[in-house]
Amino acid sequence: xxxxxxxRRRTRAExxxxxxxxxxxxxxxxxTIRRIAAEIDYSAPVIYQHFPSKDSVLxxxxxxxxxxxxxxxxxxxxxxxxAQGPYLASAAYVEFARTRPGLHQLxxxxxxxxxxxxxxxxxxxxxxxxxRELISAWAEETSADPGSVEDACDLLWGTLxxxxxxxxxxxxxxxxxxxxTRQAVTxxxxxxxxxxxxxxxxxQTIEEKT
Numbered sequence: 001x002x003x004x005x006x007x008r009r010r011t012r013a014e015x016x017x018x019x020x021x022x023x024x025x026x027x028x029x030x031x032t033i034r035r036i037a038a039e040i041d042y043s044a045p046v047i048y049q050h051f052p053s054k055d056s057v058l059x060x061x062x063x064x065x066x067x068x069x070x071x072x073x074x075x076x077x078x079x080x081x082x083a084q085g086p087y088l089a090s091a092a093y094v095e096f097a098r099t100r101p102g103l104h105q106l107x108x109x110x111x112x113x114x115x116x117x118x119x120x121x122x123x124x125x126x127x128x129x130x131x132r133e134l135i136s137a138w139a140e141e142t143s144a145d146p147g148s149v150e151d152a153c154d155l156l157w158g159t160l161x162x163x164x165x166x167x168x169x170x171x172x173x174x175x176x177x178x179x180x181t182r183q184a185v186t187x188x189x190x191x192x193x194x195x196x197x198x199x200x201x202x203x204q205t206i207e208e209k210t
Contacts, residue, residue, distance in 0.1 A: 012050050014040055016064070019057050024102030028058070028113040058106060058115050062123035065103040069096045070126040077134060082141040085134050090160055090185050091178060097164035098174040108165055124157075131157050138189070146192035159184050 018039045022031050033054055037044045051057045076092035077085040097104040106113045109120060121128075132153045139146055146152040163184060167177030 008050070015047060015050055015057065016061060020061055020102065023061075023106060028102075028106055028110055031057070055114055058113060059119060059123065061103065062107060062115060062120060065100065065107055066124045066127050068100070069093065070130050072096050073127065073130055082137050086138050086156070086185050086189060087182065089131070089134055090156070090181050093160045094164050094167060094174060094178050094181050097167055101168055104164055105168075108161055128153060128157060139192070142193065144189070144193040152188075152192060156185070156188060159188065
């Protein structure tokens with residue numbers, strides 16, 4: 001029984017590694033069950049014994065990618081003072097996109113990545129939870145009041161998702177994306193530290209601004 005389970009784990013790992021390699025090299029549209037089977041010299045029914053569909057393969061890769069991203073962010077933030085945590089973790093996010101471009105494209109909904117936005121957000125639960133912890137720790141350390149930590153988390157997470165995505169654009173590149181990340185995080189933290197920042201659930205209107 002143990003040997004059978006070991007073979008099953010190795011086969012699943014081989015399928016996922018093949019799909020990941022294919023997605024990185026050719027884009028996620030190129031990933032199909034038949035292509036995976038041909039690459040590792042299995043029949044398609046064997047692949048279906050482990051994953052019922054391409055969607056199932058991609059969802060598993062999404063979970064693995066987000067797990068790796070969360071670990072990188074935690075490790076980066078642990079390497080400095082709490083007040084610098086958002087900067088360090090944000091840089092780690094962009095570096096992840098640089099070193100794992102295909103996975104990040106899958107996580108951000110690239111063409112051919114047949115996973116809907118709700119599922120992608122669910123797969124990012126660990127990253128989102130850590131981002132909330134990061135903002136809460138920073139706010140406590142600096143006596144800032146970001147209002148709604150949940151809103152602040154989504155704003156930072158969405159900002160990093162966009163910056164990491166544009167890093168893959170050739171005339172922008174990841175070095176510039178990292179500089180922009182520093183600027184964006186500085187602006188967000190400065191805003192959340194300002195007593196003039198609107199409270200949670202009460203966005204400023206044009207009239208209030210004027």
